[in-house]
Amino acid sequence: MSLPDAAVEDAVARMTTGQVVNDLNIQISTVNGSGSQTANLLLMRAIFQMGIPVSGKNLFPSNIAGLPTWYTIRVSKDGYVGRRRDVDFLVAMNRATARDDIMALPPRAAVVYDESLELSGYRDDLSFYPVPFDKLVAEVCPDAKLRRLVRNVIYDGVLAKILGVDMAQLDLALNRQLGRKVKALALNQDALHAGFEFANQHLTKEDRFSLAPMDATQGKILIDGNAAAALGALMAGVTVVSWYPITPSSSLCETLIEYLRKYRIDAETGKATFAVVQAEDEVAAIGMALGAGWSGARSMTSTSGPGISLMSEFAGLGYYAEIPTVIFDIQRVGPSTGLPTRTSQGDILSTALLSHGDSKHVLLLPSSVKECYVMAQQAFDIAERLQTPVFVMSDLDLGMNNWMSEPFDYPEKPMDRGKLLDDEVLNKIGKWGRYRDVDGDGIPYRTIPGDGMPTYFCRGSGHNEFAEYSESAADYEENLNRLNQKFETARKLVPGLVVERVSDGPIGVIAYGSSHWSTIESCDQLVKMAGVTVEYARLRAYPFHADLGEFIDRHERIYVIEQNRDAQLLSLMRMELSSARVVKLRSVLHYSGLPIDAQTITESVLAQEECDLEPAEES
Amino acid sequence: MSTTTPSPGKKKINRIGLELQTYRGGKTTLCAGCGHNAISERIIDAFFAMGVDPSSVIKLSGIGCSSKSPAYFLGSSHGFNAVHGRMPSVGTGAVMANKKMIAVGTSGDGDTGAIGVGQFVHMMRRNLPFIYIIEDNGCYGLTKGQFSPTADLGSKLKTGVINDLPPIDTCALAIELGATFVARSFSGDKKQLLAILKAALSHRGTALIDVISPCVTFNDHEGSTKSYAYARDHDEPLGEISFVPYFEDIEVDYEPGATQEVLLHDGSKILLKKLNENYNPTDRLQALRILHETTRRDEFATGILYVERDKEDFIELLNLVEEPLASLPADRVRPPRKAFEEMMENLR
Numbered sequence: 001m002s003l004p005d006a007a008v009e010d011a012v013a014r015m016t017t018g019q020v021v022n023d024l025n026i027q028i029s030t031v032n033g034s035g036s037q038t039a040n041l042l043l044m045r046a047i048f049q050m051g052i053p054v055s056g057k058n059l060f061p062s063n064i065a066g067l068p069t070w071y072t073i074r075v076s077k078d079g080y081v082g083r084r085r086d087v088d089f090l091v092a093m094n095r096a097t098a099r100d101d102i103m104a105l106p107p108r109a110a111v112v113y114d115e116s117l118e119l120s121g122y123r124d125d126l127s128f129y130p131v132p133f134d135k136l137v138a139e140v141c142p143d144a145k146l147r148r149l150v151r152n153v154i155y156d157g158v159l160a161k162i163l164g165v166d167m168a169q170l171d172l173a174l175n176r177q178l179g180r181k182v183k184a185l186a187l188n189q190d191a192l193h194a195g196f197e198f199a200n201q202h203l204t205k206e207d208r209f210s211l212a213p214m215d216a217t218q219g220k221i222l223i224d225g226n227a228a229a230a231l232g233a234l235m236a237g238v239t240v241v242s243w244y245p246i247t248p249s250s251s252l253c254e255t256l257i258e259y260l261r262k263y264r265i266d267a268e269t270g271k272a273t274f275a276v277v278q279a280e281d282e283v284a285a286i287g288m289a290l291g292a293g294w295s296g297a298r299s300m301t302s303t304s305g306p307g308i309s310l311m312s313e314f315a316g317l318g319y320y321a322e323i324p325t326v327i328f329d330i331q332r333v334g335p336s337t338g339l340p341t342r343t344s345q346g347d348i349l350s351t352a353l354l355s356h357g358d359s360k361h362v363l364l365l366p367s368s369v370k371e372c373y374v375m376a377q378q379a380f381d382i383a384e385r386l387q388t389p390v391f392v393m394s395d396l397d398l399g400m401n402n403w404m405s406e407p408f409d410y411p412e413k414p415m416d417r418g419k420l421l422d423d424e425v426l427n428k429i430g431k432w433g434r435y436r437d438v439d440g441d442g443i444p445y446r447t448i449p450g451d452g453m454p455t456y457f458c459r460g461s462g463h464n465e466f467a468e469y470s471e472s473a474a475d476y477e478e479n480l481n482r483l484n485q486k487f488e489t490a491r492k493l494v495p496g497l498v499v500e501r502v503s504d505g506p507i508g509v510i511a512y513g514s515s516h517w518s519t520i521e522s523c524d525q526l527v528k529m530a531g532v533t534v535e536y537a538r539l540r541a542y543p544f545h546a547d548l549g550e551f552i553d554r555h556e557r558i559y560v561i562e563q564n565r566d567a568q569l570l571s572l573m574r575m576e577l578s579s580a581r582v583v584k585l586r587s588v589l590h591y592s593g594l595p596i597d598a599q600t601i602t603e604s605v606l607a608q609e610e611c612d613l614e615p616a617e618e619s
Numbered sequence: 620m621s622t623t624t625p626s627p628g629k630k631k632i633n634r635i636g637l638e639l640q641t642y643r644g645g646k647t648t649l650c651a652g653c654g655h656n657a658i659s660e661r662i663i664d665a666f667f668a669m670g671v672d673p674s675s676v677i678k679l680s681g682i683g684c685s686s687k688s689p690a691y692f693l694g695s696s697h698g699f700n701a702v703h704g705r706m707p708s709v710g711t712g713a714v715m716a717n718k719k720m721i722a723v724g725t726s727g728d729g730d731t732g733a734i735g736v737g738q739f740v741h742m743m744r745r746n747l748p749f750i751y752i753i754e755d756n757g758c759y760g761l762t763k764g765q766f767s768p769t770a771d772l773g774s775k776l777k778t779g780v781i782n783d784l785p786p787i788d789t790c791a792l793a794i795e796l797g798a799t800f801v802a803r804s805f806s807g808d809k810k811q812l813l814a815i816l817k818a819a820l821s822h823r824g825t826a827l828i829d830v831i832s833p834c835v836t837f838n839d840h841e842g843s844t845k846s847y848a849y850a851r852d853h854d855e856p857l858g859e860i861s862f863v864p865y866f867e868d869i870e871v872d873y874e875p876g877a878t879q880e881v882l883l884h885d886g887s888k889i890l891l892k893k894l895n896e897n898y899n900p901t902d903r904l905q906a907l908r909i910l911h912e913t914t915r916r917d918e919f920a921t922g923i924l925y926v927e928r929d930k931e932d933f934i935e936l937l938n939l940v941e942e943p944l945a946s947l948p949a950d951r952v953r954p955p956r957k958a959f960e961e962m963m964e965n966l967r
Binding site: 219220221222223231234235236237238239240242259263264266269270271272273274275276277279280281283284285286287288289290291292293294295296297298299313314317407408410411414415448449450451452455456457458459460461469 | 674675677689690695696697698699700701702705707708709710711712713714715716717719720737738740741937938939940941943944945946947949951952953954956958959960962963966967
């Protein structure tokens with residue numbers, strides 16, 4: 001069994017079954033800075049409001065205007081929201097990429113295109129819908145300067161007619177997006193309807209794709225992971241936020257600032273219960289977060305790979321001086337500047353061990369927008385409980401794209417502010433030392449400035465359990481061993497595996513973060529295409545729970561799915577697990593900068609499974 | 620003038636009833652004769668004299684000889700020895716978390732002028748309430764005497780190496796960037812340094828004090844421009860500074876014209892008996908001119924170079940609630956259920 005055959009079968013099936021309802025991948029090719037984001041979000045939201053499961057991914061350049069941008073909207077009646085490789089329906093607005101975009105389409109795909117691009121000659125196996133965008137926009141928008149901003153909304157109108165997107169829902173979505181900007185709203189409405197009218201009068205439906213209302217999205221919300229994480233931080237009661245702008249993390253703090261201004265101004269006094277600073281760089285951002293954490297605030301910063309690299313020295317201080325703070329890493333493609341607007345899971349290993357010396361850190365690995373929200377809150381609790389920096393490892397795909405989700409829950413549990421020394425504890429333990437472990441969990445009691453409790457000198461240099469400067473070998477070793485014990489405590493505090501697909505077969509699959517969505521789709525593909533069943537466990541944190549070892553023990557071989565080249569999570573497992581477990585681990589790796597797709601996982605697993613059938617490979 | 624209450628037969632206590640001993644720190648491990656020890660002593664004196672509760676103080680530093688100092692003063696304060704050059708960011712976070720605390724930090728000329736110049740610059744810009752002391756010896760003591768960015772052009776290392784780059788004048792830089800209290804002193808001038816430190820405690824906003832503090836081990840030889848001998852010969856005090864705290868009602872007679880009175884934020888006053896007729900510490904351009912002119916004459920002007928009393932500080936700018944952010948109860952930082960439901964509704 002090899003996938004190319006399966007793909008052909010699938011494609012043949014799609015071609016012969018006639019109409020395809022609520023199962024298509026739309027790609028809109030534009031130039032960035034052309035106002036296409038409004039039109040794309042509008043389309044996605046309208047489909048969402050029709051009750052049809054939908055996901056949108058922006059594949060954009062590191063540029064403000066003039067470079068190619070692709071937006072894909074995947075409509076899936078089965079609820080799959082991972083990236084799909086092949087495109088069914090293309091909206092071609094960019095001359096520079098139009099030919100390549102067309103040539104990459106599978107047979108019987110459809111193309112709505114700007115008439116002036118003259119694309120219909122390239123292929124004879126596609127449905128072409130030429131639209132005179134310039135003429136239509138000139139009619140609805142007399143002001144030439146504004147035309148650029150409303151031109152793209154026309155294709156929403158065209159698609160409404162050709163695919164059956166409900167115009168009422170588009171109007172509703174438009175109102176929601178631009179409701180307060182009366183003039184912009186009117187212009188966009190006119191453009192939307194002009195597109196619809198044009199298609200109605202001049203275009204004949206030729207392709208087999210269509211949309212029909214469902215009730216699969218009722219009650220759900222649409223949100224991106226950065227906004228979800230911002231909401232989580234807000235509900236966690238964050239009080240000090242320091243940050244430095246960097247793609248793809250900026251919108252996390254920007255959204256948080258909006259929420260804070262709206263919900264965290266004291267009603268009586270008009271004063272803020274938060275402080276936000278845009279720092280001079282990421283080094284200062286984490287320095288401020290640590291200073292505030294040391295002072296007892298719930299503090300955080302948000303960044304991406306280059307910022308994480310810069311924070312390295314301070315991360316070690318946070319670990320060794322034992323200071324709580326929360327760092328969101330919205331991962332993008334490295335090394336170096338890399339591809340700033342593309343996604344990856346490339347910071348896992350370096351962040352787990354960030355800083356020199358024996359440093360190691362707690363990582364939370366959200367897979368969904370809901371987990372961005374929940375884990376943001378958990379991160380503050382765990383950071384204060386363990387008195388250490390906690391990293392929330394999101395990525396560009398999760399952070400910047402819009403995802404459907406069940407609504408989030410109001411936090412029911414009280415915040416865990418950790419082990420703060422008070423009179424009662426002091427009486428109980430007798431002698432207090434800032435780094436003295438009295439409970440056997442590696443976590444000492446801390447005091448904070450202004451709490452009236454004994455003071456101490458916080459430092460990154462060698463210290464004994466009373467926080468006194470020490471270069472003693474015994475002090476150093478004891479301290480490092482206690483920190484290790486604290487890491488063992490962390491293991492029990494962080495969230496464990498979630499078994500997403502159960503199977504009692506020999507094959508296990510482990511994925512984490514945004515890879516989840518394509519992994520779950522791949523689990524279904526493996527059954528459908530090759531009759532292969534796998535048990536899939538989703539990993540949610542480092543250090544690993546005991547349940548990871550148990551999961552590995554239940555299977556003969558385990559595929560670890562990651563969006564990086566060097567199998568970073570697998571490497572961490574290799575460091576921690578017994579060799580009997582490590583030999584069972586295999587990798588499925590994807591590192592193109594585009595979100596991982598199910599087909600890639602399925603192909604890789606099947607290829608490796610086939611190797612297994614060769615007797616020579618058996619050991 | 621006295622700021623303490625002597626009571627016969629008893630130890631001297633200050634206005635909040637604490638003894639001088641309370642303001643001391645651990646035993647210094649710096650070299651005997653190091654200028655930094657004298658600065659620690661003046662910090663102890665100033666905080667004692669002003670009656671500042673040590674437990675309401677956070678003391679910070681970066682890395683280097685200077686940055687060891689906080690261990691040697693105010694032993695019962697909250698200490699934080701940060702990483703090299705990054706004291707400003709840690710201090711900024713700490714003050715934002717608890718605006719009630721009084722923040723004082725000691726840094727060095729390398730910690731501030733080289734590795735930490737970025738954070739230094741931005742701290743001056745923000746005007747965060749913070750007393751920033753540079754213990755300036757023109758060299759890296761802890762790594763055995765390499766030049767730092769405040770070393771003067773032509774100054775000589777013990778090994779005979781001549782410094783061929785111009786220095787950074789941290790005071791001029793601070794004034795340019797918007798710091799609101801900028802002073803320079805010499806660790807050997809007890810009286811002046813003490814008056815400056817007291818005045819800094821009465822100021823609201825960033826107070827930058829560059830203290831020439833000779834390194835007796837690596838930079839106190841013939842040919843060095845940061846040696847005790849050189850500093851004594853080239854110190855150009857701008858005036859005699861007297862400090863009059865707001866909590867003491869003292870009548871001071873002074874000759875009008877020759878003495879200038881500068882009112883500080885907390886109501887305290889500094890009285891300046893001018894030695895340089897151009898000297899007016901509330902005039903920013905004048906301050907910069909004096910710095911440039913004295914430098915050109917191979918002198919260093921000492922005293923309070925610039926004070927701007929009423930500029931909004933960073934904490935005011937943040938419009939924070941009265942209580943420290945760090946101790947706000949959960950119900951004031953977690954929006955209520957109704958607000959949360961509204962957020963969810965807006966996302967549907």
